[in-house]
Amino acid sequence: MKRIKLVVAYDGTNYCGWQIQPNDVTVEKVLNDKLTKLLGEEIKIIGASRTDSGVHALGNVAVFDTNSTIPGDRFSYALNTLLPEDIRVQESYEVDQGFHPRHCDTKKTYEYKILNRQFPLPSKRFDTYFFPYSLDIAKMQDAAKYLVGEHDFKSFCSARTQTETTIRTIYSVDVSRSEDVVSIKVTGNGFLYNMVRIIAGTLIQAGTGHYEPLKVNAVLESNDRTLAGPTAPPEGLTLVEIQYL
């Protein structure tokens, strides 16, 4: 028996998120089905990050155990021949039997992309949030710096969050513009339910001038979700990378 780690990219547009749910097509379900078909043994993967419905990934992580004799690095090729084209394994290799993708210290990086122009662009409709109003990037950058560090992010998580603590550390929040795409890149040691999308929604409020940048600090200190901005829609969000420390 060996444990295989997969790094998985997907376009989440047509999935009800990562995690298996009865009657819904999820990324986890598709991976389980294809691995089970490939290996002839029932496979149940364990994922690192349960991305929401409509959210994308460049590098989500999963592991599974198998008796297969296929070398670790060949699973990516074999699995990609079976997967639909909106899911592609980027890397596969054997890891220690004790490696668990959720019970480890990690740095996770998410990117939220905003298509900021007069009209939508068909080529960017699946992985950006279209927002036609003017955004002041300097103000968004100002607002973002209050989020960096160890904080209680209770104001920045959905009421549906179930967790022992809402304290997390954010290492960086980088806001930049490249032509008509505004990118918010957030790296942290962990994220609460909807946290990156609420950060994006709040920074957009700072960018339009609706919030003064300093208000983000007040929102953080209030521990009150209703003071933060709205949850930005899922299509703009991509889980870029999970680094195991």
Place this chain on the structure above:
Amino acid sequence: MKRIKLVVAYDGTNYCGWQIQPNDVTVEKVLNDKLTKLLGEEIKIIGASRTDSGVHALGNVAVFDTNSTIPGDRFSYALNTLLPEDIRVQESYEVDQGFHPRHCDTKKTYEYKILNRQFPLPSKRFDTYFFPYSLDIAKMQDAAKYLVGEHDFKSFCSARTQTETTIRTIYSVDVSRSEDVVSIKVTGNGFLYNMVRIIAGTLIQAGTGHYEPLKVNAVLESNDRTLAGPTAPPEGLTLVEIQYL
């Protein structure tokens, strides 16, 4: 009666190209149907560039005549509310009744994008051609420079081309890499059938080392289509811009 010019972006993945054909869904057909619905008069647009099945555009151009009192710049907003999300008007305005989008001197710019990495990326599957083998950008740039200028491009067009002359002027061919995307940007006064895709297929041969860069010059002088590289697939190609001179 006034003439309105539209600048149109589309993801060509789900269309049998621009031009109306019986029994096929084309971009021209969708625009005609939606304009006819919007204006209550039968509209037949005239397009600038008949892009092929599966080819995309950021700025194709079309005109139509109407008795409508809608101001020229409002057609983009009105039409976008009716169009499917893979077609979006980027600009609309009134032009001279005599303006014809094909009977004018133009500079057209196409971009061919190659996703050059080990595994496909779901987020780039619709507008890049996935090519996993190593590409030498310097060799592609070397090869590209032979194409610049006024030449007979008979070797670089499909045998299906129907045209009085195969002489065209290419102003620039820029080959560059940004992370894992190799871009070939070609600007010229006009393009023959499949010309940009055959240029892309030929430059890929130069990039892999299959052709020496100098061979591109020999191919050009041969006037023989069979000596050029294969026609690269449509998904990598985007009509970026049509400039009216």
